[in-house]
Amino acid sequence: MSLDLILRIGTKLILPFILMFALYVQFHGDYGPGGGFQAGVIAAGMVILIAITFGMSAAKRVAPQAVVERMVPLGVLVFAGTGVVGLLLGKNFLDYSVLGHDPVHAREWGILLVELGVLITVSGTMTALFYAFVERGR
Amino acid sequence: MPLAIDVLSWVLIVLGSFFTVVGGIGLVRMPDIYTRMHAASVTDTLGGGLLIFGMMLQAGFSLVTLKLLFILGLFFFFAPVVTHALAQAALHEDIEPELAEDRRGRAEAMD
């Protein structure tokens, strides 16, 4: 157990960086490479790293299984809901230009919202997949 | 960009590439997992470090340099951590380091 010390401390050190990098990739996706898909996978990678180093119980404290499984449909709902808002406000499905006063800004906001939905679904699905495979091994 | 900095950065990049190649050759040529890890660590420290320094000099003072600095810091912190984890996994699987005596014994057995 004591031999794990370096690995555990190292993991603890890198975790905030991974989460920060995931958020950077998510919100900087408009200006540089990145977006919801990549950020979701990186965030899921953080949970998997916790599970590998500290065990499944620690990972489930960080990302409880119920929350993760609810994230899977929630992201799709956020995505589709953004589209439906456009529909309700009298434009086409997934037309974001109604979300603000200025159509250009509104579309930027729409992109952010949609990417958020993608992030939620992808990170939730990837973590849930990992949980499902590990649980089966027990 | 002054010529001197350009030349220096390219020298660093070429040196870094050289050490990366050396690490790769070592990875293939070394006999067992511990010596192979030893060879691979050349790629981590000298190869990666020199390459990133060279690229920093190429980039000048900008956001890119800061990002490269972050990468360098993460590299120097976590390459040893990962190597340590790998070595420990190998020990956990009861893989003994191959000693010179072992090899001599094998050579004598062949004769």
Next chain:
Amino acid sequence: MALLTLLAVATIAIVRQRSLFGVVILAGIYSFLMASLLIALDAVDVAMTEASVGAGISTVLLLATLHLVKATEMRPIHANWVPLLVALVVGGILVWGTISLPPFGVADTAVHQHVAPYYLSRSIPETGVPNVVTSVLADYRGYDTLGETTVIFTAGIGVMLLLRGMRRRDDNDRGDAA
């Protein structure tokens, strides 16, 4: 070009490797090679996704599966020259078919004439997003992305049903047999 050759070499190694553990690690190497190749082809977003998904999550999932199943491949019983022949013939026909395709890296081919210039020129005035990939992904082709997200959702639900929901019935089956 060197990267392309390395990819081919990694594939041959995957075909020849019998230990499934080795196959998984080689698949990870293959994914990283593919990611560097994609950077060389200017597809930075795709390279990032490939590096994190192909080399990260796929490898973890494959290793988790190997933990559950036997990790060495059986030697094939019957000779496999028929599939080899089929593969070679198909490959030959496909290579013959590519001769009339435009060469690599030329700007005036058909793919660059249609909608790509529209996206490249309208992205900033219409959406204010400099990364064209993001704006096309989330705005111009939002339907596509919604569909893909739904596919991921469906696959996740499917895996959860396969690996979690059925376990109770398994126990019952075993109980009945006993």
Next chain:
Amino acid sequence: MEALETLGRHYNYVVTIFLMVAGLYIVVARGNMVKKLVGLSIFQTSVYLLYIAPGKIVGGTAPILDPAYKIYSNPLPHVLILTAIVVGVATLALGLALVVRINESYGTIEEDEIFAKDDEQ
């Protein structure tokens, strides 16, 4: 000589087809299911290459708009492949889940042994 030149200019297609055919060969010839899935993902990856490589323009840069650059590579294949990769890993996970279930009910993941057990019944 001319044939070699054509081959050089179409080298990306040649490698793409090689990867595709190698993936096909693994899927058809190998009996192990995990290996089949790896072959399937190689096949998939070759399709990424097939899409991305024609979108590259020599001298172009990544499609992130900046006043400093004039020529950009085609962003459309990037978008299509970006989503394809993530969907690819989702389907891979589904396949692996099926492999795990098959292993639980047959005790093996080799195709020949599974057929043999089916014949017994």
